[in-house]
Amino acid sequence: MRPYRAAWMAAVAFACALVLAFPARAGVATTKHNLSASGPGTVKAATEAQICVFCHAPHNSAPSAPLWNRQTPGSTYTPYTSSTAKAAAGQPTRGSLLCLSCHDGTIALGQVLSRTAPISMTGGVSTMPAGSAGHLGTDLSGDHPISFAYTSTLASTRGELVDPGTLTGAVRLDSGGQMQCSACHDAHNDLYGKFLVMPNTASALCQVCHVKDYWSASDHKLSAKTWNGSGPSPWPHTSGTTVAANACEGCHRPHTAPGKKWLQNAATEEGNCYPCHNGNVAAKNIQTEFAKASIHPVAGTTGVHDPAESGIVNSRHVECVDCHNPHASNAVAGTIPGSLIGVRGIGINGVEVNPATAAYQICYRCHADSSGQPAPKTARVTGQNNTRLDFLTSNKSCHPVAGACPQVTPSSVLVSPWTSSSILKCGDCHNNNAGPGNNGTGPAGPHGSTNPSLLERSYTGTRPAICAKCHTTTYVKFNGDSSHRKHTGDIGATCNTCHDPHGSLNYPSLINFDTSLVTFRSFTPSTAGQANNGSCNLTCHGKNHNNCSYNNC
């Protein structure tokens, strides 16, 4: 081989050796933690050329950490707490205090033990600039908890956490078994951005420790939907452009979270849902539903909802997450729709069901045994505001929501597809007036309606649309010489005057008179199998009905 070629090959081999000698780490000199005058960030020294000195010194260092060159913060911090946090995070300890010696904004960045005067920074910066991403302050209640013992007991007690014995990869606890800043961040290496120890695409980093029930089949994990560019960006803090790429960070952020208790992007509960569920990411615009006349008032409360609250809600409120589990929801149809999976409910017997197996159980969390409910809209003979009791199948009659009711309506007088064996959902009557149930294109669900009582269709007039959704007009004799015709046609009474749309404890056919119109004395229903031999004993608008029978009064 010619000497020239030999030399060239040697040079190539030498270069390869150099490359191999430098593993794939983005050196600290290229990161914002290079605070020297050569640093790439906006915060840097005026003239100081040394990089390591801001944290380390080879001699006379502080014993708190490897050759540490900073004083320990003397601040008292507000730690993270929430009703669902089982780790009793106290004051920051050990490694996290090292990070906080800059990031809590109390100690000047250039103040180091090895220099008598603080190293001066450009732009008059001394402490971590307030408002910058790196400024955590001393109120850590909106930051991921740190400095707690992450034990197997914690994982099994709290649930939805991996056993810490599996944390042997990029994410580690400190040598004392505590979770610290260093579990997620590597101060010297910015290869993945934000000094993360691994990329957080699709929240891979979060999910090293956090395993949410139902997540694997949820749309928030799987959806490839993107933002259409209108309205506020749903993902201002990440580079992900789909729901799946953002995953946890679609609703959560680990630092300086406005929704502190559950580290959420928005301080209001519904504010976490709206940026996508306004039609700009999700196909349907749910946000606009809440501007209608009759709504579930999600904006009415902030900070009242608590995931640790009892199954029966007694502190009156409603939020998206009272009905929906955002870690579970998807669009898969089933006995319970995908949008309602993974949510607690109250069964027909008043006992908690987790997860709910029917939609009405979710409604029963608030519309059944809860205290503090307003009085029913219509005062009735056997009126009460516990909807669960209305639908008991032991009642004389009911709309079949919680099960089949004793009085069966023949299929022949029901509008297809309803039959005598149909089981109803609350949402068959209470729903979006412009939703698919009413042949509309709006989103399904009892979010808002232009009709009172969140009804899908109107309940006014003598032929209410909501009743006519299922009940044919041939069933109820609106024609001919019938009492129904006399009351609805001649007098103009509505169904609501005599019938309770939920259920009647004592009488068939949902008879349960409106006591603001009817002074009730007694009612004898028709004998089963014999039509029209019942009688009423009451006064209505001053008109006495003294044992009036159905056909003869």
Add this chain to the structure above:
Amino acid sequence: MNLKATYRALVAAVWLALGASSGTAGTLAGSAHDFSTASWGGGQICVPCHTPHKANAGVSAAPLWNHTVTTQVYTLYALLGGKAIMGQPTVGDKLCLSCHDGTVALDSYRGLTGATFVSAANNLGTNLGVHHPSSFHYDTSLATANGSLFDPTTKLVTIGTGTQVKTGTIGAILLSAGQVQCSSCHDVHNTFNATTKNLLKMSMATSAMCFACHNY
């Protein structure tokens, strides 16, 4: 005049001129280890550490040793999770500490006991826990176990500046018998004249001395 003698004198003069100016060659004279100006130095540079006759034969790390060797037992550096095996300072480090631990007077040489001690700024004290670890074996297996150290058998470093430079692996250039010692970072005779203070082998601009071994 003898032309050869003139020529020799000229060469000698050039040599002297070159030697006297700093920056073209490392120089002990004028550095922090130039003891000739100290009141206790006897007007000489070398004698507080070296002597040509009747030296301490028991010191193997340095030739012709003349200074009292420290007998201090130190508190060692102990990093949580550190992979290096730490022990009391070995011979080379002991020599540095014989002035810099503050227990032996600077002018305790030639068998005499002195009374002048190192200044507070240069006194490392007897707790080595607050100083960069030293006197430990730095090899490929330590680098692998640690995860953020360069392999000392392959990583190349360059020390010194100007004409006084030397390039080689960490092991060849910085380590002493495979160990990290004070001499890994500090240039006791200012041979390489790399810095204006602290007698370092590399500049501290961009913390180059640290990054010679630490892969950050």
